[in-house]
Amino acid sequence: MNNDMLPLILIVDDNEEILEFLERIFSNKYAVLKALDGKEAIQILQTEAVQLVISDVMMPVMDGFELCKIIKSNFEYSHIPVILLTAKNTIQSKVEGLELGADAYIEKPFSKEHLLAQIASLLTNRNMIRDYFASSPLVHIKSMAHSKADEHFLELLNDTICANIEDTDLDVEKLAKIMNMSRITLYRKIKAISVLTPIELINITRLKKAAELLAEGDHKIYEISYMVGFSSQSNFARNFQKQFNITPTEYMHSKQLDKKKNFY
Known part of the structure; x- marks a missing residue:
């Protein structure tokens, strides 16, 4: 090798x-x-x-x-x-x-x-x-933390992405500026903890937020796709299935069935 x-x-x-x-x-x-x-x-x-x-x-x-x-x-x-x-x-x-x-x-x-x-x-x-973090829709980013410093950073990172999630142009430059960090430092830290690039992590965070909204069942899929910063429903659906190996529709239905089971 x-x-x-x-x-x-x-x-x-x-x-x-x-x-x-x-x-x-x-x-x-x-x-x-x-x-x-x-x-x-x-x-x-x-x-x-x-x-x-x-x-x-x-x-x-x-x-x-x-x-x-x-x-x-x-x-x-x-x-x-x-x-x-x-x-x-x-x-x-x-x-x-x-x-x-x-x-x-x-x-x-x-x-x-x-x-x-x-x-x-x-x-x-x-x-x-x-x-496990990348493939599981509802697992929080904090699961990757191995120290208090990492936990604090990942929480701040997640909160910052979620606060700007509707911005379809959110990238590492914007993220670094909002977090008051250099682009290189932010890139290195994200890559070291997650093995993902910042863009990949932003994308997964969008999809995890979408999974949360789908599980709640209060919005239509096309509404959720725009709420989490995707430019089209088809692009969102493609990304969601690729990441979690299930379509948004199937995921939403499975969560609704879980709710019914728990209710009865």
């Missing part, structure tokens, strides 16, 4: 032999970047679209705990899963790592099979959550 297609992992450790050992383990499945301390890792995160960080805890300049804290509290990086590696196997240090938002805490010496399984699990779970 082309290296550009592989998930990008950042390994952080002040021991160069360990960095090389880990790089050899990962090289078949992942593209790898390396840093010798937390400060160097932050510099890499500023320029590279890293999908997962594996960091030693005990390091000079900036240790793994501080690095984890910065990643999980910073808007631009808070979506990135962090695995902490440490020789400190006390419950207290493990609790400290998890309280700072670490997604996993692995004690040294570790088995490479365990580490590889943990990485695969974190990346696969996130992909499953993203797919």
